[in-house]
Amino acid sequence: MDLFSIATIFLVLLSYYAFSYLSPKSRSRNRRPPEAGGAWPIIGHTHIMRNQSPDKLAHLTFAAMAETYGPIFSLRFGSRPGLVVSSRELAKEIFTTCDMVVSSRPFLKSAEIISYESAMIGFIKYGQYWRDVRKLIRVELLSMRRMHMQRHVLAAETAQSVRELYGLWGERKNASGSAPVEMIEWFGNLNLNTVLRLVVGKRYAISGDEVAEARHCRRVMKAFFELIGLPTIGDVVPFLRWLDIGGFEKKMKDTFHEMDALISKWLSEHRAAAADGKQDDFMDIMIGVLKNAKFGNEYDEDTVIKATCSNLISGSDTNAVMLVWLLTHLLNNPKVLTKVQQELDEKVGRERRLESSDIDNLVYLEAVVKECLRLFPAGPLGGIREFSEDCNVGGYEIEKGTILYVNVWQLQRDPEVWPEPTKFLPERFLGADNHNDFQWVPFGGGRRICPGANLALEMMKVVMAILLHAFDVSTPDDEPVDMTAALGVTLTKITPLNVMVSPRLPASLY
Ligand code: HEM
Known part of the structure; x- marks a missing residue:
């Protein structure tokens, strides 16, 4: 040049x-909230979203900024205004009074590449198409009624994975009767199999020919989820898009083709089986519903099915992420771990397998799950939103088109609401109605709240209960587990979770 x-x-x-x-x-600007410093020329504060230094992840930087500017401040992503809020009161205002106005997602050109031209429910603007898809998911997959029916799938998948873990233990156990296992992959496979069974009626074996296929599927879904949702340089400064700095758009195109190949194959298999009248998973249900109804005018039938199913499968990876943090917190808080296992011994005992009907009696475990979602929410900045109209928040005028982040991480550590906020204290949730007034929002809020919240809570309890009923767990040298995380769409542990496991039930129960 x-x-x-x-x-x-x-x-x-x-x-x-x-x-x-x-x-x-x-x-x-004078009617607008305080504007945060630290903007770079042209791109504004976009660099914050991509910073992966452990102490400079976006939610931590925003929390530090809030010390200076208060619980509501504005930013700039290229020429687009942005807003960060971080108090319970403001979250309440956002998710109630302003809910309709903030129920859209921003249109990101880059996300369009990877989300079937925004046909995925998590990325579309608020409107009739979103309502139709969301209703179908709510009624046919994720309602409480369905969840109770699906409990057995969840428990059966977990029991199968625990049996496989027992087999691994048999192969690897040392002289003191414990064996090393890396748990991130174990949780990932278990979660993938459960969700695949519910959505497309499929599971992968964790040994034999299917291991490579399962790894490929997990890698593609994970890569997809890591790439999507974060603005690229082309989103904030459109005329620089051709530069594709960092090669994100290229990675998105490649990942999309891999994901589409997987999901198209499953759809063809389902169409063939549907001709024989089979209908038992969510993809079958979608095929049936879309035969008689049209969702929006923009997308054809196959696009709606593929976009929705791939969004559910990849979105559910957040479960696996949370299970990893849950076990990490238990290993780093041995007294809490002991209490969880005491409760299992009292309510279930060691002479029988844990049944899915036992889950509702495990109140301490439920408190542990909620405390983990408070202290380490997988989505520390919630879901990215956009103001579809001008709106007043906290007495400030927020203009249409502003991108919104709710700093869930900071809000859930507010010392006014949560005494000793940085401590892992599940007792704070025991018998307390302290998480229903926007001080605990790990699944977001308002009409765009995570539709998978029931499944996620259920899954965290079932998996952890069956695992800790069947095995004692500890770290290799009784060292604390490293908590270093990276932030994409979710907050992910980046070092392996190596654990020693040893069985605690009679051999006949595995
Ligand atoms: C512990 C696990 C999970 C956490 C912490 C979580 C968290 C979230 C959050 C914070 C949002 C954005 C909500 C907002 O904008 O206010 C979201 C959206 C979403 N989640 Fe989850 N999620 C989890 C599990 C799941 C599961 C298991 C599924 C599906 C099976 C799922 C499907 C979705 C979908 C489809 C959306 C987009 C909803 C929309 O835009 O209307 N999530 N989730």
């Missing part, structure tokens, strides 16, 4: 920046 071209690009960038900064809307 010659000097003239460089100078031209520089001038264009400068005028674009000056124009967006001095536009009439930005001149009315």
